[in-house]
Amino acid sequence: MKRLFYGLLALTVLMSSCNEGEVESPKGSLSFSAKISNNANGRVQEEEVSSAIVTIESEGEVVLDNYELSMNGFESEAVLFEIGSYQITKFILLNASNEVVYATPKSGSLLANLVSTPLPQSFEVSADEVSNVELEVINTNSVDPEDLGYGTLGYNIVPTVQILVSTLVNDGTSTTFAQTDLEVKVGEDTIYSIVLGDSINVLKLRSDYSEVDFSFTLGDSLTQYKSLTSSEIIEYITTPLTITFNINASSDEGLIAYYPFSGNANDESGNGINGTLGDGQTSSLFPSLTADRNGNPNESYFFDGVDDYINLGVNGIFDIKDYDAFTFAFWVKSDLGTDGSIWSKYISASDNRMWVINNRPNSYRITLCNNGSSSLQDSVSVVKTGQWQHIAITYEAGMLKMYSNGTLEDSKQLAVNILENAPTAATVIGGVHFSNNLFDSNFTGALDEMYFYKRALSAQEINALSQ
Numbered sequence: 001m002k003r004l005f006y007g008l009l010a011l012t013v014l015m016s017s018c019n020e021g022e023v024e025s026p027k028g029s030l031s032f033s034a035k036i037s038n039n040a041n042g043r044v045q046e047e048e049v050s051s052a053i054v055t056i057e058s059e060g061e062v063v064l065d066n067y068e069l070s071m072n073g074f075e076s077e078a079v080l081f082e083i084g085s086y087q088i089t090k091f092i093l094l095n096a097s098n099e100v101v102y103a104t105p106k107s108g109s110l111l112a113n114l115v116s117t118p119l120p121q122s123f124e125v126s127a128d129e130v131s132n133v134e135l136e137v138i139n140t141n142s143v144d145p146e147d148l149g150y151g152t153l154g155y156n157i158v159p160t161v162q163i164l165v166s167t168l169v170n171d172g173t174s175t176t177f178a179q180t181d182l183e184v185k186v187g188e189d190t191i192y193s194i195v196l197g198d199s200i201n202v203l204k205l206r207s208d209y210s211e212v213d214f215s216f217t218l219g220d221s222l223t224q225y226k227s228l229t230s231s232e233i234i235e236y237i238t239t240p241l242t243i244t245f246n247i248n249a250s251s252d253e254g255l256i257a258y259y260p261f262s263g264n265a266n267d268e269s270g271n272g273i274n275g276t277l278g279d280g281q282t283s284s285l286f287p288s289l290t291a292d293r294n295g296n297p298n299e300s301y302f303f304d305g306v307d308d309y310i311n312l313g314v315n316g317i318f319d320i321k322d323y324d325a326f327t328f329a330f331w332v333k334s335d336l337g338t339d340g341s342i343w344s345k346y347i348s349a350s351d352n353r354m355w356v357i358n359n360r361p362n363s364y365r366i367t368l369c370n371n372g373s374s375s376l377q378d379s380v381s382v383v384k385t386g387q388w389q390h391i392a393i394t395y396e397a398g399m400l401k402m403y404s405n406g407t408l409e410d411s412k413q414l415a416v417n418i419l420e421n422a423p424t425a426a427t428v429i430g431g432v433h434f435s436n437n438l439f440d441s442n443f444t445g446a447l448d449e450m451y452f453y454k455r456a457l458s459a460q461e462i463n464a465l466s467q
């Protein structure tokens with residue numbers, strides 16, 4: 001179960017002029033305060049306290065692991081939690097030099113009897129309430145950590161690093177902050193399972209992790225992953241780690257087919273033109289799911305360049321001559337940079353009608369033919385072998401435009417009669433359907449986020465798709 005936690009609110013408020021969340025789970029504000037145990041070795045001298053290290057669990061799962069809270073005197077900063085039941089299993093107080101000066105002993109330890117409630121201590125967070133959890137602490141001067149139940153490791157202070165994190169949603173016309181679920185893992189261990197506010201959030205991490213894995217989930221199903229090494233993490237101390245979700249909600253007008261390749265070759269446009277892997281039976285003809293440009297697993301298809309393809313069927317909906325305008329857009333990572341067909345509807349040989357988008361040794365190219373009598377080819381951009389590249393091609397009023405990575409690279413006026421339909425050919429991703437069920441000209445590399453519209457997207461829309 002996810003638990004809500006919001007980082008440093010002061011900074012959040014300072015920087016969140018962009019957007020307000022619409023729906024938020026009920027939550028409560030919580031702070032921790034320390035009270036020096038009356039039994040604590042007769043000491044009365046107060047040590048100066050600068051921060052607290054806490055570990056908090058809910059339903060047996062850690063929701064905050066060794067989290068550092070700043071202290072104002074003996075009271076911590078307030079944090080927001082989802083309502084529910086929690087246990088605090090670690091509470092130690094540090095001075096400005098990061099030395100342990102107070103701690104709450106753990107149940108069963110030698111010094112547990114010095115406080116009335118040793119750890120773990122349970123507490124509830126109620127909706128819209130400000131709660132305070134008071135913990136009795138004892139001065140740790142000349143106390144063995146073992147006697148408090150911590151052991152040397154749990155007691156050692158590891159340096160923390162504070163980074164900025166935000167998530168954005170781009171709907172094709174504007175970009176706003178979004179609230180997302182964030183899970184932070186180190187190896188197999190989840191160290192946070194929290195909600196990021198729709199603003200710039202502050203996240204504290206131990207700085208001795210060699211690699212940290214972040215997964216951001218927007219709504220129910222859109223997830224993006226990011227892995228950072230310790231040297232990469234420190235790049236986000238002042239510049240936020242920003243994850244952008246492109247939802248293109250406003251771009252659905254005129255959408256004919258959309259293949260996000262989220263684990264399958266289904267059409268998510270609403271038109272139901274689902275792709276079939278190869279011939280639907282022979283697994284050697286199937287492209288394989290692989291990671292997308294953001295490292296999300298099983299989110300794009302890899303084509304082996306030998307015989308893999310996706311068949312969209314013989315469907316007149318891909319006959320471009322029937323439309324006043326159209327757009328093809330997709331992400332491509334060419335492994336070889338040699339000729340291979342990315343997307344096509346093509347009748348070959350004597351009946352040379354086609355549209356074919358392919359990668360050439362030095363460019364991505366669209367070819368349009370009319371019975372072989374006239375043809376037009378237009379190319380964009382050097383193929384960046386082994387790199388994801390966003391390609392878009394629009395046509396409107398005889399003007400063909402080609403974009404690479406969101407930037408217009410070329411435009412060309414075509415003769416209107418150059419467009420011709422290829423009614424008996426299957427539309428193919430990753431190859432070409434020649435006659436007699438021969439699928440050939442196979443592409444080598446990965447493809448993702450493939451769109452076909454019956455209108456020319458604007459440069460701004462293309463740019464949004466390329467983010």
Ligand SMILES: [Ca+2]
Pocket residue numbers: 283284285286304306307308
């Ligand atoms: Ca194959």
Ligand SMILES: [Ca+2]
Pocket residue numbers: 260261262292299300448449
């Ligand atoms: Ca995808």
